[in-house]
């Protein structure tokens with residue numbers, strides 16, 4: 001069945017999922033090279049990760065999170081533009097015939113991981129924003145959760161990082177409204 005999201009096709013969605021997983025992994029205090037390599041491998045990327053890469057990827061993650069934390073499309077666009085200003089001229093690559101053709105805005109196919117992470121993420125966020133004319137993602141609205149998400153859906157804007165957080169928030173909201181009435185025990189007459 002044809003997708004209603006003509007622009008945000010499979011490759012954009014794949015980068016969205018990878019970016020989200022990397023951002024949430026990098027937000028963990030104990031994120032190290034091995035943990036990041038595991039996340040990358042889960043997305044088919046086998047590049048080795050060094051401890052230098054971790055520090056640089058954390059800095060990149062900070063800037064990408066700022067886009068996802070933007071209140072509206074205007075400020076998200078402004079933040080994406082700041083990242084695109086540091087990106088390289090777009091080019092097509094198939095990594096020497098090993099992948100399908102896709103656009104890169106990093107300097108070269110073997111650019112440092114952090115440069116690739118920032119460049120691929122900001123291009124993906126730019127395409128999503130263009131397609132929907134709304135912020136390309138957000139920070140989870142569930143109490144106490146700071147995980148981020150990229151919104152690839154075509155329905156109403158997403159608010160939670162996961163189904164788990166959405167359910168948790170719904171249950172909490174239900175309790176807030178249901179408990180006060182239920183807790184009042186009626187005096188016997």
Ligand SMILES: [Zn+2]
Pocket residue numbers: 140141142145146147160161162165
């Ligand atoms: Zn959450």
